[in-house]
Amino acid sequence: xxxxxxxxxxxxxxxxxxxxxxxxxxxxxxxxxxxxxxxxxxxxxxxxxxxxxxxxxxxxxxxxxxxxxxxxxxxxxxxxxxxxxxxxxxxxxxxxxxxxxxxxxxxxxxxxxxxxxxxxxxxxxxxxxxxxxxxxxxxxxxxxxxxxxxxxxxxxxxxxxxxxxxxxxxxxxxxxxxxxxxxxxxxxxxxxxxxxxxxxxxxxxxxxxxxxxxxxxxxxxxxxxxxxxxxxxxxxxxxxxxxxxxxxxxxxx
Amino acid sequence: xxxxxxxxxxxxxxxxxxxxxxxxxxxxxxxxxxxxxxxxxxxxxxxxxxxxxxxxxxxxxxxxxxxxxxxxxxxxxxxxxxxxxxxxxxxxx
Numbered sequence: 001x002x003x004x005x006x007x008x009x010x011x012x013x014x015x016x017x018x019x020x021x022x023x024x025x026x027x028x029x030x031x032x033x034x035x036x037x038x039x040x041x042x043x044x045x046x047x048x049x050x051x052x053x054x055x056x057x058x059x060x061x062x063x064x065x066x067x068x069x070x071x072x073x074x075x076x077x078x079x080x081x082x083x084x085x086x087x088x089x090x091x092x093x094x095x096x097x098x099x100x101x102x103x104x105x106x107x108x109x110x111x112x113x114x115x116x117x118x119x120x121x122x123x124x125x126x127x128x129x130x131x132x133x134x135x136x137x138x139x140x141x142x143x144x145x146x147x148x149x150x151x152x153x154x155x156x157x158x159x160x161x162x163x164x165x166x167x168x169x170x171x172x173x174x175x176x177x178x179x180x181x182x183x184x185x186x187x188x189x190x191x192x193x194x195x196x197x198x199x200x201x202x203x204x205x206x207x208x209x210x211x212x213x214x215x216x217x218x219x220x221x222x223x224x225x226x227x228x229x230x231x232x233x234x235x236x237x238x239x240x241x242x243x244x245x246x247x248x249x250x251x252x253x
Numbered sequence: 254x255x256x257x258x259x260x261x262x263x264x265x266x267x268x269x270x271x272x273x274x275x276x277x278x279x280x281x282x283x284x285x286x287x288x289x290x291x292x293x294x295x296x297x298x299x300x301x302x303x304x305x306x307x308x309x310x311x312x313x314x315x316x317x318x319x320x321x322x323x324x325x326x327x328x329x330x331x332x333x334x335x336x337x338x339x340x341x342x343x344x345x346x
Contacts, residue, residue: 035257037278037289044292141288148281 005063008121010083010180011190012063013073014226015116015124016056017084020074021234022105023049024241025092034095041141042098048134055127075245079238080228086221087170089233096149096156096163103142103207104167108174110135111199115191124189143207150211157212164208165216172220175200178227259308260286262293264300272304280305 003009026046033039054070061068088105092098113135116128149160175197177185184190208215223229244251257279263272275294280286286305295303314322326332 035279037280037293040296041289041292044296137291141292144284144288148285 003064007180007183008189009060009063011184012056012060012124013081013083014178014180016053016060016073017082018088018105018109019049019056020053021082021084021237022088022101023047023053024237025088025090025101026098028092028240029098038095042102045102045138045141048131048138052127052131052134055123055130059123059127071245075242079230079234082228082230082234082238083226084230085170085173085225086223086231087167087174089225089231089237090167090170091233094159094163096159097167099142099145099149100160100163100167102138103146104171104204106135106139106142107200107203107207108171108196110139111196112191115196119190120188139203146207146213147211150208150213160211161213164213165218168216169218169221170223171200173223173225176226181226257281260290260305261308261311262286262290263304263306264290264294265302266300267298269300272302275299277308283307 023046026042026049029039030043030046031039033042053074057070057073060073061070064073087101090097090101110132113128113132116124117132119125119128146160149156151157152160175193177193181190181193185192204215223231258281259277260280261277262275264275265272278286278289278293280289283305286307287303290303290305294300
């Protein structure tokens with residue numbers, strides 16, 4: 001039986017899963033940050049992202065009905081049901097990768113939220129309104145570090161450029177409009193990816209210039225994360241993310 | 254991190270009048286020090302204003318000199334404004 005809200009639910013997953021998986025990647029750094037200050041900063045970002053995820057997924061669970069809850073939505077789907085992009089799956093290879101991944105996401109996330117604030121769906125607009133301040137700070141933090149690492153020592157510059165060269169090809173997927181996103185945009189609920197892309201490329205240009213980094217020209221990685229096709233990284237991520245819920249169903253603290 | 258100076262952090266709470274010293278942290282420069290202070294010291298709504306000062310700019314009194322610095326003020330009651338008769342109408346002095 002098809003839920004009449006299936007497109008809206010799918011859109012909520014597209015919105016929430018990026019924050020969920022990125023939040024999870026950042027949580028892996030807890031206790032392992034390069035310094036006390038960055039450890040706390042990165043896990044703070046993770047908590048902010050999880051806060052957003054909870055709002056999106058509580059709404060999705062409500063629309064799904066039955067036994068669905070924010071926890072089942074977050075932790076009981078199989079890999080092909082997740083709708084995040086490959087960018088946020090990338091591992092915490094070194095601090096440059098962590099910062100690169102964060103910046104390339106934040107530069108997209110902020111304009112996305114700025115659009116969603118005007119969504120015809122009141123719930124989405126409310127989540128976006130609350131999340132904008134958080135996202136603004138995330139972008140400030142990640143841009144600062146991009147500049148420091150890019151325009152730092154020879155080693156930091158090299159590592160930052162290497163990380164960017166690896167990560168940049170994953171950014172194109174952020175702007176590839178899926179069927180769900182097209183429907184949502186036409187209904188006045190979803191964001192205009194084309195408009196966001198313009199802002200994105202501009203932000204990237206400005207920050208890269210200050211960071212003395214080259215914008216990679218390598219072709220886009222053609223990935224279908226938003227359609228549920230993910231890299232081998234997701235298996236490991238879900239093994240950690242879902243373990244407790246699957247080993248001890250309905251566990252509570 | 255090499256050459257990573259220490260900064261002292263002062264925070265003024267929402268209802269406070271003065272910035273209070275809450276701790277210290279490492280940062281390369283003032284902008285980073287401000288962001289680190291926000292991340293480390295304002296997680297639980299501790300305040301609405303942050304000052305960061307590089308530790309080297311703070312001059313502190315030497316505890317071993319406490320005797321000559323602070324003891325002489327102990328027995329000088331005439332320095333306290335306790336001998337004035339305040340009219341009843343004055344409530345908040």
